[in-house]
Amino acid sequence: MNESRAPGSILISSVGEQSCRSIAGMIDRSLYTSLVFAKTGSETRRLLPGRRFRLVIINAPLSDEFGHELAADIARQYTCGVILLVKSDVYEEVTDLVLENGVITVPKPLSRQLFYQAVRLGLSVESRLSSREQEISRLKRKLDESRIIGRVKCLLVEKRKMTEEEAHHFLEKEAMNHRTSLREEAEEILRMYE
DSSP, X not given: OOXXXXXXXXXXXXXXXXXXXXXXXXXXXXXXXXXXXXXXXXXXXXXXXXXXXXXXXXXXXXSSSOSXXXXXXXXXXXXXXXXXXEEGGGHHHHHHHHGGGTOEEEEESOOHHHHHHHHHHHHHHHHHHHHHHHHHHHHHHHHHHHHHHHXXXXXXXXXXXXXXXXXXXXXXXXXXXHTOOHHHHHHHHHHHHO
């Protein structure tokens, strides 16, 4: 895990308050800023969209569902790490169901050391996914900017009879004169022509 990354919230989904507290007691306090508890799968689903969690721990079975589908859904839709705690006798079967989604399964009864490693792995997964998400957002912004600039250059070629190179230099010069970015200048030119 990237140790410089600030700890965040961890969501623990388990039927009983005592089991939630027991699981929470096994997590190093330096790894989170807050713990949130949910007693059902539906409560867990309601909490996820409104808040960013670094890690979700599901202690199966829950009262309204087993929890493996919930774990898989969370792993597919969010950037958090997901740990699913299951009884040893169904560990292999459940692992086969959720592994391709990136869910970490841990057999119960819990080994403190194995659970600690799973928590660290889950946080590491979240850190990697968050970095990828940020990079994808950056690339999307850059692609969007390139499209806008390309569109404006085409407009300048068409309307002002410039070459593409002249249009590019014109955009750069206007951006420099107005102390704006190329994108801002391109958007302003688009507004003029549309």
